[in-house]
Each structure stands twice: as structure tokens, then as C-alpha cells.
Amino acid sequence: MAANIDAETLTSEVLQSWAQTPDERLRQILGSLTTHLHSFVQEVAPTIQEWDQAIDFLTKTGKTCTDVRQEFILLSDVLGVSMLVETINGQETPDATDSTVLGPFHMVESPGRALGDDISPESEGPRCVVSGRILSVDGSPIPNAVIDIWQADTKGFYDVQQPGTQSIGNGRALLRSDSDGQFHFRSVVPMYYPIPTDGPVGKLLLATARHPFRPAHIHFLVTAPGYRELTTHIFIGGSDYIDSDTVFAVKTSLVKDFRENPDPDDAAHYGVQSPFRHGHFDIVLHPEH
CATH class of the missing domain: 2.60.130.10 (Aromatic compound dioxygenase)
Incomplete structure (x- = not known):
């Protein structure tokens, strides 16, 4: 991948990386997820700090899950x-x-x-x-x-x-x-x-x-x-x-x-x-x- 790749090319390369996925449904899901997630990130344009906060939020959500509580379902x-x-x-x-x-x-x-x-x-x-x-x-x-x-x-x-x-x-x-x-x-x-x-x-x-x-x-x-x-x-x-x-x-x-x-x-x-x-x-x- 080129060092100064633009956003559209990056999205295209990620989509291409799923192309050989044997399971057709999984290939469809990953392709759609990549397209919409990349579009969301481009639209919102989060700062590095905001993205770190998002990762921290998801990490804490996972750590809150126990045998009797499912924070991700919540x-x-x-x-x-x-x-x-x-x-x-x-x-x-x-x-x-x-x-x-x-x-x-x-x-x-x-x-x-x-x-x-x-x-x-x-x-x-x-x-x-x-x-x-x-x-x-x-x-x-x-x-x-x-x-x-x-x-x-x-x-x-x-x-x-x-x-x-x-x-x-x-x-x-x-x-x-x-x-x-x-x-x-x-x-x-x-x-x-x-x-x-x-x-x-x-x-x-x-x-x-x-x-x-x-x-x-x-x-x-x-x-x-x-x-x-x-x-x-x-x-x-x-x-x-x-x-x-x-x-x-x-x-x-x-x-x-x-x-x-x-x-x-x-x-x-x-x-x-x-x-x-x-x-x-x-x-x-x-x-x-």
C-alpha cells in the first residue's frame, strides 16, 4: 500500500482484502461493514483522541460483561x-x-x-x-x-x-x-x-x-x-x-x-x-x- 494513500483507495484495498473469503455470506457482511464504517469515519472525521475514546468505550463495555450481565446486548x-x-x-x-x-x-x-x-x-x-x-x-x-x-x-x-x-x-x-x-x-x-x-x-x-x-x-x-x-x-x-x-x-x-x-x-x-x-x-x- 502506498505511503500517502487516499481514503477512497484505502477503502477499496480493504474491500479487496475480503474478496477471497470462502463463505459468501461472510464476504457480503464484511464488505458492507467496511463500506459503511469507512463512510461513517469519513463523515464524522474523528480526532485521534475521539477514536481512542471510542475504543476505550468498547473495551469497557466488554469488560463489564459477566455471566449474568451482557453489556453489549444493552x-x-x-x-x-x-x-x-x-x-x-x-x-x-x-x-x-x-x-x-x-x-x-x-x-x-x-x-x-x-x-x-x-x-x-x-x-x-x-x-x-x-x-x-x-x-x-x-x-x-x-x-x-x-x-x-x-x-x-x-x-x-x-x-x-x-x-x-x-x-x-x-x-x-x-x-x-x-x-x-x-x-x-x-x-x-x-x-x-x-x-x-x-x-x-x-x-x-x-x-x-x-x-x-x-x-x-x-x-x-x-x-x-x-x-x-x-x-x-x-x-x-x-x-x-x-x-x-x-x-x-x-x-x-x-x-x-x-x-x-x-x-x-x-x-x-x-x-x-x-x-x-x-x-x-x-x-x-x-x-x-
């Missing part, structure tokens, strides 16, 4: 990239339940629980029942689907954020739908909460005057043989920040009312005290082919 979330990837892939399955972000807290294995169990037995606060069905796009029930669930407590914390206060597995469950595709469980009504702000991503939000809050929600990851895996949420209607989720993940179809049910017979049926709040959420999966 960064992807607040940049809207996680939601963009979900939206692009969701276009292939318009008849299925809308997908949304995985989030940074799906980091431990959820405990197996029976239908109807309380998935947040250590959490204090108002109780709720969540019920629904796992269905195919043609409306037929999907029995024995695996439903992975995780949520924050009424103070806005996940189990992995409070070692010694919550046991790992509190607020989590692995359920299986019954022969009619139905499921239900008990829990606490989750609280809106801030994403972790003690790391590089939190400092980024502070520097840009953005709030760190997510509206109240419960995560679902649903799998069944012959169907595409689905990652989604149920958002609690009326929650604070429902219109300004810091990770841009709210979709109207996923917002559900958790209405108060005063019926003592219903409360007895579900094993909760009356009155309780009840949210219903049917989840539609798309066949793999």
Missing part, C-alpha cells in the same frame, strides 16, 4: 439495533405474534415449574395471573410448547441483580403448554425499571440526556418442534414509560391490560387472593417452513 438495545434486527426478521412471519428484544437478563437457566405455579415466590407485592394459549398461525393449539419466562420484581430488579436478596430463578420459569396449548402462572405485577446505569451504556445515556427506563413487562421465549422460536414480551398496559421505552421495544400488539378481577371464585381457581390482576396473552408461532 448497547445494542439502546442504539435500537436489537429492535431493528427483530423487526427485519419479523417481516418473514407477519401472522405470528410480534417479536421483540431478548434483553440483557436472559443469562441463567429458568427453573422448571408446573402450570399454575407462582414464578416469583420470593417477591412481595400485588399478585397477578397470566394466562393464554400457544397457537399455530392457523389457530390450532400447540401442545407441549416450552415457554421460558423471566421478569423483574415490584422494585424493578431481576434475580441476577440482587444476589443474596433474590435466589437465582426467582421471577423465572420453564413451563410447558397443556394438551390444548394453554398455559397460566402466578406472579407479582412487575414494575417499570431502569436498565443498569453503572456501566458504559449508562454513562452514554447520561451524556445524551436520555432516561434509562423500560415499562413494566414480562419476557417470553417460546419454542416448539416444527415452529420458529419466538422472543417476545407482554407489556403491562398503563405502565410508566410505555410510550418511551429506552430500548424501543414496545409494540402495540404486545400491550395488554392487567384488569383487576374481584371474583373470589376465580381467585380460588388460580390460587390467589381476591382481588387480583389478570392478563391474557395468546402467543402465535409460525411453522419453520
Whole structure:
């Protein structure tokens, strides 16, 4: 490469360096990444100090990741990239339940629980029942689907954020739908909460005057043989920040009312005290082919 090479020639040479990449998809990705990244750098024209700061930010982001915290997912979330990837892939399955972000807290294995169990037995606060069905796009029930669930407590914390206060597995469950595709469980009504702000991503939000809050929600990851895996949420209607989720993940179809049910017979049926709040959420999966 010439000592006084210009920017356009440099970009061309880097693109050419990927030309023999055996994997066609990898070659496409690296070529596009090079083109857009070089264009970004030319547009912004960072100083050497600014580029060093960028490298330091990414280094600190990596060092913040642990077995129970994924700071790079958090960064992807607040940049809207996680939601963009979900939206692009969701276009292939318009008849299925809308997908949304995985989030940074799906980091431990959820405990197996029976239908109807309380998935947040250590959490204090108002109780709720969540019920629904796992269905195919043609409306037929999907029995024995695996439903992975995780949520924050009424103070806005996940189990992995409070070692010694919550046991790992509190607020989590692995359920299986019954022969009619139905499921239900008990829990606490989750609280809106801030994403972790003690790391590089939190400092980024502070520097840009953005709030760190997510509206109240419960995560679902649903799998069944012959169907595409689905990652989604149920958002609690009326929650604070429902219109300004810091990770841009709210979709109207996923917002559900958790209405108060005063019926003592219903409360007895579900094993909760009356009155309780009840949210219903049917989840539609798309066949793999």
C-alpha cells in the first residue's frame, strides 16, 4: 500500500482484502461493514483522541460483561439495533405474534415449574395471573410448547441483580403448554425499571440526556418442534414509560391490560387472593417452513 494513500483507495484495498473469503455470506457482511464504517469515519472525521475514546468505550463495555450481565446486548438495545434486527426478521412471519428484544437478563437457566405455579415466590407485592394459549398461525393449539419466562420484581430488579436478596430463578420459569396449548402462572405485577446505569451504556445515556427506563413487562421465549422460536414480551398496559421505552421495544400488539378481577371464585381457581390482576396473552408461532 502506498505511503500517502487516499481514503477512497484505502477503502477499496480493504474491500479487496475480503474478496477471497470462502463463505459468501461472510464476504457480503464484511464488505458492507467496511463500506459503511469507512463512510461513517469519513463523515464524522474523528480526532485521534475521539477514536481512542471510542475504543476505550468498547473495551469497557466488554469488560463489564459477566455471566449474568451482557453489556453489549444493552448497547445494542439502546442504539435500537436489537429492535431493528427483530423487526427485519419479523417481516418473514407477519401472522405470528410480534417479536421483540431478548434483553440483557436472559443469562441463567429458568427453573422448571408446573402450570399454575407462582414464578416469583420470593417477591412481595400485588399478585397477578397470566394466562393464554400457544397457537399455530392457523389457530390450532400447540401442545407441549416450552415457554421460558423471566421478569423483574415490584422494585424493578431481576434475580441476577440482587444476589443474596433474590435466589437465582426467582421471577423465572420453564413451563410447558397443556394438551390444548394453554398455559397460566402466578406472579407479582412487575414494575417499570431502569436498565443498569453503572456501566458504559449508562454513562452514554447520561451524556445524551436520555432516561434509562423500560415499562413494566414480562419476557417470553417460546419454542416448539416444527415452529420458529419466538422472543417476545407482554407489556403491562398503563405502565410508566410505555410510550418511551429506552430500548424501543414496545409494540402495540404486545400491550395488554392487567384488569383487576374481584371474583373470589376465580381467585380460588388460580390460587390467589381476591382481588387480583389478570392478563391474557395468546402467543402465535409460525411453522419453520
